[in-house]
Amino acid sequence: MTNTRINIHISAEADALLNSAIAGGAANKGAIVDAALKELLDPKRKDTALARIAQRLDRLTRAMEKLADEGIAQSETLALFVLYYLCITPPLPTAARAAAEAVGRARFDHFVREVGKRLAGKERYSDALLASIDLIRSEEGEAPQPRERAA
Numbered sequence: 001m002t003n004t005r006i007n008i009h010i011s012a013e014a015d016a017l018l019n020s021a022i023a024g025g026a027a028n029k030g031a032i033v034d035a036a037l038k039e040l041l042d043p044k045r046k047d048t049a050l051a052r053i054a055q056r057l058d059r060l061t062r063a064m065e066k067l068a069d070e071g072i073a074q075s076e077t078l079a080l081f082v083l084y085y086l087c088i089t090p091p092l093p094t095a096a097r098a099a100a101e102a103v104g105r106a107r108f109d110h111f112v113r114e115v116g117k118r119l120a121g122k123e124r125y126s127d128a129l130l131a132s133i134d135l136i137r138s139e140e141g142e143a144p145q146p147r148e149r150a151a
Contacts, residue, residue: 003030 010018021032039045092100118125 003034 018029018032021027022029
């Protein structure tokens with residue numbers, strides 16, 4: 001195989017790097033430049049890099065779609081539970097409505113504060129609930145159940 005001779009100008013920094021690479025005597029300047037150009041300009045390499053990026057983006061897209069679907073399912077479940085609760089709860093007598101509304105407002109304000117605290121911090125209600133279940137099981141002599149932490 002014949003090599004093509006070319007004359008090029010490179011920066012002083014690139015020359016210093018090239019000289020330090022050949023200092024060990026394992027290769028010459030031509031071989032290093034040849035390998036670097038092949039690696040840099042190889043069309044297969046570009047295709048595989050783009051393909052890997054595209055595959056990764058596809059995986060991320062599918063994961064985001066799954067999260068969106070799960071969020072929709074959770075919202076629908078909560079909405080149906082609220083609808084069910086409102087349908088089965090009997091109406092209050094007129095005399096008791098004002099007191100019940102006051103208690104309801106206070107409870108709702110407390111609920112909103114608690115949700116705000118939970119969203120602001122790292123503690124989750126489900127974690128506390130699972131910890132208390134594990135505590136009860138350990139008191140009864142059962143082994144705690146292994147769980148994966150949701151991110």
